[in-house]
Amino acid sequence: MFPFFRLTALFHRFRHNIRAGGKLALLCAVLLAACTVTPEPAQRQTVTVTSHTSQTPPRPGQQLPPVPREFRAVWVSTVANIDWPSRRDLSSEQQKAEIISILNHAAQMNLNAIVLQVRPAADAIYPSAIEPWSEFLTGEQGKPPSPYYDPLQFWVEQAHERGLELHAWFNPYRARTPQAKTAAAKNHISRTWPEAVKQYGDLQWMDPGEPAAMQQTLDVIRDVVKRYDIDGVHIDDYFYPYPIKAANGADLDFPDDAAWLRYLQSGGNLNRADWRRENVNRLVSAINQQVHQEKSWIKFGISPFGIGRPDRLPAGISGFSQYDKLYADVELWLSQGWLDYLAPQLYWPIQQSAQAFKVLHSYWIAQNTQQRYIWPGLYTSRIDHSDKSWPAEEILNQVDAVREQNGSGHLHFSMISLQQNRKDIRQRLAAEKYTMPAVIPATPWLDGSTLPTMPQLELDGDQQSVTVKPGSDVAAVRLLAIWKRTDQQWLFSVQSASKTGISLTGTPQTGAIREIAVIAIGRNGMESQTARLSFP
Structure with a gap:
């Protein structure tokens, strides 16, 4: 070196x-x-990352937390x-x-x-x-x-x-x-x-x-x-x-x-x-x-x-x-x-x-x-x-x-x-x-009129995973931002949009997954509407 x-x-x-x-x-x-x-998609507000500074994920509730944002x-x-x-x-x-x-x-x-x-x-x-x-x-x-x-x-x-x-x-x-x-x-x-x-x-x-x-x-x-x-x-x-x-x-x-x-x-x-x-x-x-x-x-x-x-x-x-x-x-x-x-x-x-x-x-x-x-x-x-x-x-x-x-x-x-x-x-x-993932802040002045289509969620037959079907603008979607709600907290993760399977398996530490929310993130960082599924 x-x-x-x-x-x-x-x-x-x-x-x-x-x-x-x-x-x-x-x-x-x-x-x-x-x-x-702080860029904001038309359908759902995105704020500059705040939850990344917390040592614990957001507590559960029906209100979906904002997508954490930070470069x-x-x-x-x-x-x-x-x-x-x-x-x-x-x-x-x-x-x-x-x-x-x-x-x-x-x-x-x-x-x-x-x-x-x-x-x-x-x-x-x-x-x-x-x-x-x-x-x-x-x-x-x-x-x-x-x-x-x-x-x-x-x-x-x-x-x-x-x-x-x-x-x-x-x-x-x-x-x-x-x-x-x-x-x-x-x-x-x-x-x-x-x-x-x-x-x-x-x-x-x-x-x-x-x-x-x-x-x-x-x-x-x-x-x-x-x-x-x-x-x-x-x-x-x-x-x-x-x-x-x-x-x-x-x-x-x-x-x-x-x-x-x-x-x-x-x-x-x-x-x-x-x-x-x-x-x-x-x-x-x-x-x-x-x-x-x-x-x-x-x-x-x-x-x-x-x-x-x-x-x-x-x-x-x-x-x-x-x-x-x-x-x-x-x-x-x-x-x-x-x-x-x-x-x-x-x-x-x-x-x-x-x-x-x-x-x-x-x-x-x-x-x-x-x-x-x-x-x-x-x-x-x-x-x-x-x-x-x-x-x-x-x-x-x-x-x-x-x-x-x-x-x-x-x-x-x-x-x-x-x-x-x-x-x-x-x-x-x-x-x-960096206690949880974060999505890069959006650049709405770049191709800002283009918002990703809301993904579709299908519960797989094993009841342990969800398949994500993106909209027609597949090439314009970079990421899937994923929230999972347990009885104790919201858990956030990010994955490439090319990976369409999401596990619903909980852990002894987190408990069972009660709800999943998936947001498509476009190449300019803008968010789609949220697709949600709840489970008993």
Whole structure:
């Protein structure tokens, strides 16, 4: 595995590494939390998850509880083999076994989404006519898995079978990392469009000011959206690269002189910083439009650095400026509604005053004028075995903090910390914070007029199970949300809509099942009317 937290010199390379700012260590990482808007289906009210915070299921009664709602996701990084595959020399069966292990752990702890890195460095973990197979997958760029299979298709199918969403995560502009060991393939952008790729320190970077670079990213995303049944498109914080230092200690400027001069010669009148921000703005806006034109239900999410514009920061907050250094005008994207969820990287402890978790969370909520979702990224991988390790309580308390601020979701970076169950974090999240499943909050602004048809329930001859028959819109249904009432409580579960059998067998702990209620959940998270059956 890549020594992710060991080498300070590499921290600025990857989206979840550490950035230093003054005396304080700032972490450049992933997504954020919580919007107060609560989507409601026409027939039955759905509220932002509240019952998930209780340690006991709702007590029995004829009034059906609301479907618990919360986005609970984890990033799975392929760059440098951080999460998957664990090595570059694994066979196809070994890769599949790791996928199954990751998804099983995610489902067992009641997560509901995987954010999978499908494009780590202008390459692909799936068959592509546009970019080469990733070196991190097979050990050689351009080399397919052997025996051959389509990893992304396998991820999608296996995630959906477990009732998990699969969001495809693209790095927008990174072309090559220092961890690359083999030569670039013939169809890598550094060879097909060399003028669009710049050397920056020991990185190769697609220049956001070059039309070919932006078009390549758009073409790659469109191709995946068209060919795969993904639930979300996700991009990270690497627009312009994190600055590296020149010999004199100053930031080394990104070498985009050619594109800048062409802009000036064409009559452009923005200053260079604003021009760079406009390049990034055009990409974000175009991805948002393109994704929803191809498939209206797919969510588009962005995971920027967690600190916003310097001129808007709350009192007491300081640190690295993505607005000035990465040319990311995140506040503009929110105000324009160019995304469906924002996952600011809130990778600091609650008590770190200059980057206070709760203050920054509140800041992003305040910027959310279009009422999209704010789902923060939590730095769960800071739980390790080093002297600087966070205690598990830090992440558990951050989950509570998001919920206390009316948040509706969060993401963990990254899966390896949960796979390894560092300091029992996976078990504690399952036992203390994710005590029952939750459905991802709905996105009624995406294909919002389409509601699933109410399912039909048939009691099987053995009287111990129910068969669910969906309506005519089978392809638009993702999940079945299931309530079972006993004499003591309501029990909630979720299963893939492809699994149409529901057991009615009780346990000594729960008692006999007296009633079942089933709700179809559409691709946009909207709910059908409720089908109910009662039993003596």
